[in-house]
Amino acid sequence: MRESAGTDFLTEERRGLYRVWRRHLAADPDLAEDLARLEADPKGLADAFGEDLRFGTGGLRGVMGAGTNRMNRYTVRLATAGLARYLQRQGTAGRGVVVAYDSRRWSDLFAKETALTLAGAGIPVYLFEGIRPTPELSFGVRDLEAAAGVVITASHNPPEYNGYKVYGPDGCQAVPELAEAIIREIAQVEDPFSVPTADEGEATRAGLLRRLGAEMDDRYVARVRGLGLSGGTGTPSAGRAPVTLVYTPLHGTGGKLVPRVLEEMGCRVVCVEEQMRPDPEFSTVASPNPEDPAAFERALALAREIKADAVLATDPDCDRVGVAVADGHGDYEYLSGNQVGVLLLDYILERRKALGAMPDKGVMIKTIVTSEMGRALADANGLETIDVLTGFKFIGEQIGRLEGTGRGFVFGYEESCGYLIGDFVRDKDGVQASAMAAEMIAHHKAAGKTLLDRLEELYRAYGYYRERLVSVTMPGAEGQARMRAMMERWRDAPPLEVAGLAVAEVQDYLVGRVRRADGSEGALDLPRSDVLKFVLDGGHWFCLRPSGTEPKLKIYFGVRGRDDADARELLDRLHRAVMERVEG
Structure with a gap:
């Protein structure tokens, strides 16, 4: 068989590998047809055989x-x-x-x-x-x-x-x-x-x-149920009418256990039936991502119909959960991962104190691109905050390091809808988080409040925090080169001020150093990573991070305002100023 024109894009070494694969794939029922399609697509063939799939962290x-x-x-x-x-x-x-x-x-x-x-x-x-x-x-x-x-x-x-x-x-x-x-x-x-x-x-x-199978499910569910902080009532609704929740697994694995856990807690759970079916094409959503409010479209339609208290959506492997809550006016508001994380931390602290279950030296763990509002709550409640790089594996790693130190893990979270309450799991857990969110919703409902009411109370107490994530796609080798050059420019010539705010410090995680406006420097005790975080006067910040899995530059923003309008104006101004420099 004549070699495809796609091999013209390959080195001789890669051509040799292609020939070996072609011989073996000829009898492979799953891949022979795919290879035949690639041989008619030179660029696709070159991409498929031009390098090895990289085993990352x-x-x-x-x-x-x-x-x-x-x-x-x-x-x-x-x-x-x-x-x-x-x-x-x-x-x-x-x-x-x-x-x-x-x-x-x-x-x-x-x-x-x-x-x-x-x-x-x-x-x-x-x-x-x-x-x-x-x-x-x-x-x-x-x-x-x-x-x-x-x-x-x-x-x-x-x-x-x-x-x-x-x-x-x-x-x-x-x-x-x-x-x-x-x-x-x-x-x-x-x-x-x-x-x-x-x-x-x-x-x-x-x-x-x-x-x-079922035996492992039962052991896991029992541990999740054991995290409950509702005071031993057996349901999250403290004897009152249970909360009504709409749930969707977005065609993924969450349908296996999340409805079971919520129903055992005493919640009324109404599932989005067409999304309960495992579907590798995720045919009812543009993206099965609970960070995207668009993924809630069908669930919200059902919630409006039955007047549910909230909507919960887990991603396909059920390690993340997104939340939308009734706004008291017949509609629903999507909560960001930062907002849900702060609400969960607040509820866990409140209930643990009421039950006398707070560790003497409690610790909350978050990533460096997660809202600083969590730190404010932790500080006010005597908790230590540990910051880690993006990736929940680093939160899991820190939990292990706490063992034997006399310090107790209380909560871990990241802005991308990942949360962990019980350390019998060492990864973000959408089952745990769904259960605790349901309990929290019921707790505040019993007090005559929604999660939006409680969030406003927290803003008034700690300041109006607002965050935003922007992804700039830079595809191909040219995009990668542009991204590297951009990071070098920000690293070698950092701005002294952005959006009229002085830069108080630059945290460079690639070299493990922090440089402050007064000329002093210090070490960053975290693994090396191509990340730059700029902390501005007033505690506002932004962070530049090339994605490890996609051809994107991710830019995170965080501000703290006097009120909601002030926070929104600050966030928009900081966003514009940073993007002008990125795109310039």
């Missing part, structure tokens, strides 16, 4: 299909062989690996390939019998004292994507040190087509492949 993520730069059974086997080598080198392989997956196309296939590759290396595997929320994977790793975990998911990425996330023995997503160790082992695996895999039946009979 969280694992793999990419478009599904044929090629070295795609998510397929062979790239999954390659990554799993590296993980197996790492566990064997550590001497922990005998503890086994927990494997879970979401509702995306090929997720079940990739999960089985992962399990049989591990079993082929003699490593015991606990494979969930069907789709499960990602936080249950984290719980399962800890509950079974396994050596690691793998979940097949691409969270709320578009339908053509899938991913492979690795978790350590603490149930925390792989931090850079662990990821780099696995990457070194992957590099030693020469050929993904020669990676040994076990026969499913033989692995099961040998005890190397075990299924997880």
Whole structure:
């Protein structure tokens, strides 16, 4: 067969790899057709084979299909062989690996390939019998004292994507040190087509492949229910009429457990039926992302019809939850991740104090791009605040570091709708957060208030905080070069003032230093990352961060105003000033 014109874009080394893949894929029922399409698409073929899919700090993520730069059974086997080598080198392989997956196309296939590759290396595997929320994977790793975990998911990425996330023995997503160790082992695996895999039946009979199902669900749900702070009433509504909630899993895994938990709490739960069906195409939404108010369209229509108290939406792997609440005038208002996080922290602090359950040295953990309003609440209530880089794995890592120090974890959150209440999970948990949000809604309803009422009270007490995220897409090699140049310009020639506000300090996480307006410097005790945060007089701030998974520059803004109008004006002014420099 004549080589495709797409190979003209490849180096000789990559052409050789393409030929090897073409021979093997000719008999692959899933990929042969995809390869045939690529051979008629030179640029697509060059992209699919021009490089290897990169194993990052969280694992793999990419478009599904044929090629070295795609998510397929062979790239999954390659990554799993590296993980197996790492566990064997550590001497922990005998503890086994927990494997879970979401509702995306090929997720079940990739999960089985992962399990049989591990079993082929003699490593015991606990494979969930069907789709499960990602936080249950984290719980399962800890509950079974396994050596690691793998979940097949691409969270709320578009339908053509899938991913492979690795978790350590603490149930925390792989931090850079662990990821780099696995990457070194992957590099030693020469050929993904020669990676040994076990026969499913033989692995099961040998005890190397075990299924997880209802029993693990029950243990996890019991721990989630044990987080309740409603005073032992058994329901979140304290004996009053239960709250009415509309819930949607956005075609993902949350439908497996979230309605169950909410109903056991005594809530009236009405689900968006057409979105309860696992659907790898996410056919009823433009994007299955609870950070996007547009994802709530069908749920809000149902909420208006039944006059629900609130709407909860979880993303496909159910580690994030978005919230919209009744505004008291017949409609609903979407709450940002920052707002929900502050409300949850406020409720947890209030109830823990009432129940005498506050640790002596409590700690709240948030990311550096999350609202400073959480810190204000923490300070007022005697909690220490720990800041971490973007990525919930760093929150999970800090929880582990608190153990044995006499300091107690109270709450962790990030602005992108990720929250954690109970540390028996070490990742953001949409099941936990849904349950606590329902309890919080019921608590304030019993007092005659909505969440919007309580949020206004908090603003009056601590200041009117407003935040915004802007993503600037910079595709291709040219876009990457432009992004690097832009970060260098901001780093080498930082402004002295922005929007009429003096720059008080520049936090440069790439070099691990903070530079202050008075000329002094200090160290930043966080992993190195290409992130710049500018803190302005008055505590306002903005942050520049190239995305690790998309060709985007993410720009975060945060301000604190005297009142709502002042905060909005400050935010708009800061936004305009920064974007003029970015786009100039």
